Amino acid sequence: MFILALESSAKPVSVAVYKTQDSESGGKLLGQSFQNNGFSHSRTLLSMTEDLLKNLEIKPSDLGLIAVANGPGSFTGVRIGVSAVKGLAWGLDIPVCGVSTLEAMAYQTPETGVIICPVMDARREQVYNALFEWRDGIPVRLCEDRAISIDDLKADLKNYNKPALLVGDGTSVCQALFENPVNNDTPNWRATPELMRYQTAYGVALAAIKEKTIPAAELEPFYLRPSQAERERS
Numbered sequence: 001m002f003i004l005a006l007e008s009s010a011k012p013v014s015v016a017v018y019k020t021q022d023s024e025s026g027g028k029l030l031g032q033s034f035q036n037n038g039f040s041h042s043r044t045l046l047s048m049t050e051d052l053l054k055n056l057e058i059k060p061s062d063l064g065l066i067a068v069a070n071g072p073g074s075f076t077g078v079r080i081g082v083s084a085v086k087g088l089a090w091g092l093d094i095p096v097c098g099v100s101t102l103e104a105m106a107y108q109t110p111e112t113g114v115i116i117c118p119v120m121d122a123r124r125e126q127v128y129n130a131l132f133e134w135r136d137g138i139p140v141r142l143c144e145d146r147a148i149s150i151d152d153l154k155a156d157l158k159n160y161n162k163p164a165l166l167v168g169d170g171t172s173v174c175q176a177l178f179e180n181p182v183n184n185d186t187p188n189w190r191a192t193p194e195l196m197r198y199q200t201a202y203g204v205a206l207a208a209i210k211e212k213t214i215p216a217a218e219l220e221p222f223y224l225r226p227s228q229a230e231r232e233r234s
Contacts, residue, residue, distance in 0.1 A: 001064035002030075004053075004088075005205035008045055008081035009073025009101040010120060010169050012036040015048045016201035017056055020209065027209075031056050032202050041080045049084075060092055067208035069199065070098030071222030072128040072145055073120060078221045086216045095213035098222070099204055102168075106132040106139035108203035109167045109192060115142070115160050117153075117189070119170030120199075125150050125177070127170040128224060133162075138210075147224045150177045157187035164189040171197055 003018045016032040033048045053060065068085040071078045082098070089096045105118035112134045120128040129148050132139040148156075150173065157164045164187055166174055171191045178189060191197070 002058060002062050003065045003067055003205045003208060004049070004063050005067045005201040005208065006045060006049065006081050006085055007069045007101075007104070007199055007201040007204050008041040008077045008084075009069045009071065010077060010199060011038060011074075012169075012198045012200075013039075013041045013044050013048070013077075014199075014201040015045070015052050016205050017052060017058060018202070018205035029202055029205070030058075032200065034198075034200060036198060041077055045080060045084055049088075060088070063092060063094060065095055065097060065208065065213060066092075067097040067099060067204050067211075068219070069101040069104050069204050070219065071101060072122075072147070072224045073101050075221075075223065078223070082219055082221050086219055089216035089219075096216050096219050097208040097211045097213050098219050099207040099211055100130070100145055100222070101199055102128065102130040102145050103132070103139065103141065104203035104207040105167050105199045106130075106203075107206040108200055109165065109196070110134060110139075111165060113162060114165040115157065115162050117157065117164040117166050118199075119153070119166055119168045119174055121170040121173050122147050122225075125173075127153065127168075127173065129153055129170075131156075131160075145222075145224060150174055154178060154187055157189065162188075165192060166190070167192045167197055169198060 131142040
């Protein structure tokens with residue numbers, strides 16, 4: 001089965017096609033397109049999808065599933081990704097799958113012996129975060145997705161007897177506070193290289209394999225907090 005995966009939850013945008021296998025050897029990534037130039041996802045996402053499928057000589061009718069990171073993340077970016085997937089899947093009459101942006105990031109960081117710590121910049125010295133640990137070939141969730149202050153995250157990581165591996169666009173935000181210890185309260189941590197730091201559609205595809213599929217009409221964005229417009233209205 002071919003899985004088309006889309007990731008537009010933050011500034012980077014990417015599209016991937018993953019082929020699953022029936023054998024124990026698993027599947028493989030057939031192709032991925034990635035951009036991080038600040039262009040609007042409404043401008044880039046569908047054109048990237050069309051170009052990737054064309055280059056791989058895969059027809060939309062060949063797809064068996066479309067997956068998307070449906071949050072947390074940028075309100076606009078998440079909405080664009082979810083809307084694109086619903087439109088594509090509705091026309092093709094195939095199921096969809098929404099996966100946690102943070103869990104998808106954990107899937108693309110397969111390192112044992114550390115606490116995988118995805119962080120997305122949520123502004124106001126907060127990050128969207130969840131914690132994972134790789135066990136038996138999959139990332140096991142240690143807490144639910146959350147919006148958390150960097151100080152609280154720093155305190156939480158000290159509860160684990162393993163170093164933390166930061167991944168995501170919130171890494172640089174965390175570094176600024178993690179590298180300035182107060183009373184030796186800095187946890188043991190390190191950052192992934194920048195080349196591997198950003199969330200990708202490849203991670204979305206991997207996370208989607210074990211998730212329940214749903215009809216396109218049931219797919220919804222997942223936000224951890226109200227948008228600025230909603231907060232101002234309240």
